[in-house]
Amino acid sequence: MKRDELRKLLGEDASDDVIDKIMADYGKGVNAAKAGEDTLRERLEALSAKNEELEKAANANLTDTQKMQKQVDAANKAAADARMQLNRMTAVAVFAGSGMSEDDYEPFLGSITGGTREEAEAAAKGIAAVVDRRVKAATDEASKQSLGSMKQPAGGDPADSVVTKADFDGLTQEQQIQWVRDNPNKLSSLQ
Incomplete structure (x- = not known):
């Protein structure tokens, strides 16, 4: 300071x-x-x-046998660590591919990386599928609730109510173009 x-x-x-x-x-x-x-x-x-x-x-x-066993144990530990790391990277790839963030999958990542690579991948795909189904269901429900609270608009197509030039001017450009196509001879008669 x-x-x-x-x-x-x-x-x-x-x-x-x-x-x-x-x-x-x-x-x-x-x-x-x-x-x-x-x-x-x-x-x-x-x-x-x-x-x-x-x-x-x-x-x-140590005897030669004990030295050899120590080397085998160290190699087995290195292989197990490499397998865990590969399983972890495989699961992370599956989760990231499904749109999950690290915060979403990190709490349970360690619990699915203990077996073979195929087991870790299958578990990750299963979890990602469950999450995807839950998100889709929640999204569908939110859309349904949102649409359910909307009121039906009054009247029909605004282009059907064109009687005056002011009515025509109140339409969107897209609606004006469509109205002219549907009524090619009426535009000049609007007042």
């Missing part, structure tokens, strides 16, 4: 003494946080180095 920013926040009436005290307290807090962060970083580095030493020592005592 800078002095100018602080002065804007506090107003022009803030004295230099008040600003000095706030800046000093702010500096102490920043310095304490930075020192704590540095201490934690050093501790993390030391623990990481110790962890590597312990892992090397543990691996040195």
